[in-house]
Amino acid sequence: MGTTIVGARVFDGERSLGVATVVVDDAGLVAGVEPGERAPVDGEVDGRGATLLPGLIDAHVHLRGAGNLGQDLRHGVTTVLDMFSAPPQFTAMLRRRAATRDDEADVRSSGLMAGAVDGWPAVMLPPDPNGWRMPGLSGPDDAERFVADREREGSDYLKVFVENAADVTRPTLTPETVAAVCAASRRRGLLTVAHAPTRWAAATARAAGVDVLTHLPLDGPLDDPAGLVVVPTLTMMAALTTTESVRELLADPRLTTRLPQPVVAGLEAGDRGGLPTSSAVGASYAHAEENLARLLDAGATVVAGTDANDVPGRPAAVLHGASMHLELELLVRAGMTPTDALAAATSRAADVFSLHDRGRIALGRRADLLLVDGDPTTDVTATRDLRTVWRLGVPHAESDPVRAVDVDEVGTPRRR
Numbered sequence: 001m002g003t004t005i006v007g008a009r010v011f012d013g014e015r016s017l018g019v020a021t022v023v024v025d026d027a028g029l030v031a032g033v034e035p036g037e038r039a040p041v042d043g044e045v046d047g048r049g050a051t052l053l054p055g056l057i058d059a060h061v062h063l064r065g066a067g068n069l070g071q072d073l074r075h076g077v078t079t080v081l082d083m084f085s086a087p088p089q090f091t092a093m094l095r096r097r098a099a100t101r102d103d104e105a106d107v108r109s110s111g112l113m114a115g116a117v118d119g120w121p122a123v124m125l126p127p128d129p130n131g132w133r134m135p136g137l138s139g140p141d142d143a144e145r146f147v148a149d150r151e152r153e154g155s156d157y158l159k160v161f162v163e164n165a166a167d168v169t170r171p172t173l174t175p176e177t178v179a180a181v182c183a184a185s186r187r188r189g190l191l192t193v194a195h196a197p198t199r200w201a202a203a204t205a206r207a208a209g210v211d212v213l214t215h216l217p218l219d220g221p222l223d224d225p226a227g228l229v230v231v232p233t234l235t236m237m238a239a240l241t242t243t244e245s246v247r248e249l250l251a252d253p254r255l256t257t258r259l260p261q262p263v264v265a266g267l268e269a270g271d272r273g274g275l276p277t278s279s280a281v282g283a284s285y286a287h288a289e290e291n292l293a294r295l296l297d298a299g300a301t302v303v304a305g306t307d308a309n310d311v312p313g314r315p316a317a318v319l320h321g322a323s324m325h326l327e328l329e330l331l332v333r334a335g336m337t338p339t340d341a342l343a344a345a346t347s348r349a350a351d352v353f354s355l356h357d358r359g360r361i362a363l364g365r366r367a368d369l370l371l372v373d374g375d376p377t378t379d380v381t382a383t384r385d386l387r388t389v390w391r392l393g394v395p396h397a398e399s400d401p402v403r404a405v406d407v408d409e410v411g412t413p414r415r416r
């Protein structure tokens with residue numbers, strides 16, 4: 001059965017359309033957008049006083065368990081772009097679940113990240129009970145094989161770890177190897193996304209031909225911001241520079257009510273899931289904000305993403321779902337207009353990652369939708385006042401915080 005939402009202001013992913021009626025068909029696709037106000041009739045959704053916008057796309061997460069995706073959807077994040085999870089069977093399992101369940105966010109994934117043998121990010125992984133070891137690259141000649149293997153596993157894009165050997169305690173890829181990974185990916189039509197949290201990394205990634213940079217330098221200004229495509233992950237940049245960053249989340253009940261209670265209690269007790277603050281010389285959040293301003297001045301492409309990485313049911317400095325609302329606020333504080341920040345989290349994310357079926361409220365697109373009280377195009381924190389989330393036209397009841405869920409040990413949401 002279709003859905004008709006009447007009386008809401010509509011932000012279509014790029015701009016405000018004013019009040020309009022949005023019709024969703026049986027297949028969960030947008031079948032009509034009719035400008036104008038009218039009173040709802042029986043069976044229609046009364047959107048008066050609210051704003052309808054496309055479901056949010058978090059363009060930088062890490063999947064740690066199935067519970068991540070339910071938590072995303074409960075917060076209005078209808079699609080997540082995983083930027084490294086392991087092992088491949090785990091990622092494939094979550095991808096299959098997410099494709100069919102209407103109570104979880106949909107997933108695209110890089111699968112394994114390209115990194116050096118015995119370097120980051122392989123060293124972050126706990127030992128695998130089945131003896132699986134993450135493959136690393138020892139030089140440019142390994143790039144072709146690495147990318148071919150990821151393509152076979154179903155990676156939607158390639159993630160590559162770019163750090164200066166002087167900044168990390170483990171082996172890291174040479175600039176030549178990063179360039180070879182980019183070339184091999186491009187031959188297969190896959191985008192490359194670089195972990196690039198320093199000036200050196202951003203410059204090296206750009207020179208290597210990386211398509212999308214993620215994080216922003218904490219150590220000083222980006223040298224050449226024009227033409228870059230960047231997912232800043234300001235929430236993570238803040239978390240890396242101060243242990244105080246979770247206070248903003250804890251101070252807003254609109255963000256804490258949809259999280260498992262033990263997670264909130266853990267955060268309140270100071271547990272950030274073990275995230276250290278950056279020890280790099282001169283690392284400062286002010287540099288990240290300044291770099292965002294430089295990107296905006298240069299007309300660069302900015303896409304919203306958080307670097308959420310919580311193990312379901314456990315605290316972390318950057319949490320699935322809730323953090324996306326913090327990210328929007330940080331983007332605005334650093335100089336974006338609310339409308340631009342919302343576009344970065346919807347239509348622009350869809351454009352950059354070729355998700356042509358979503359990211360906009362337009363005919364034929366997926367009805368991944370958010371109905372929120374107020375007007376987030378003037379106060380971006382209004383995205384936290386969720387009335388309803390639809391995924392492919394299916395309303396998600398647990399956007400009602402009263403029906404909060406517990407999460408069991410393997411991260412599966414469990415109804416009370």
Ligand SMILES: [Zn+2]
Pocket residue numbers: 060061062083307
């Ligand atoms: Zn990340």
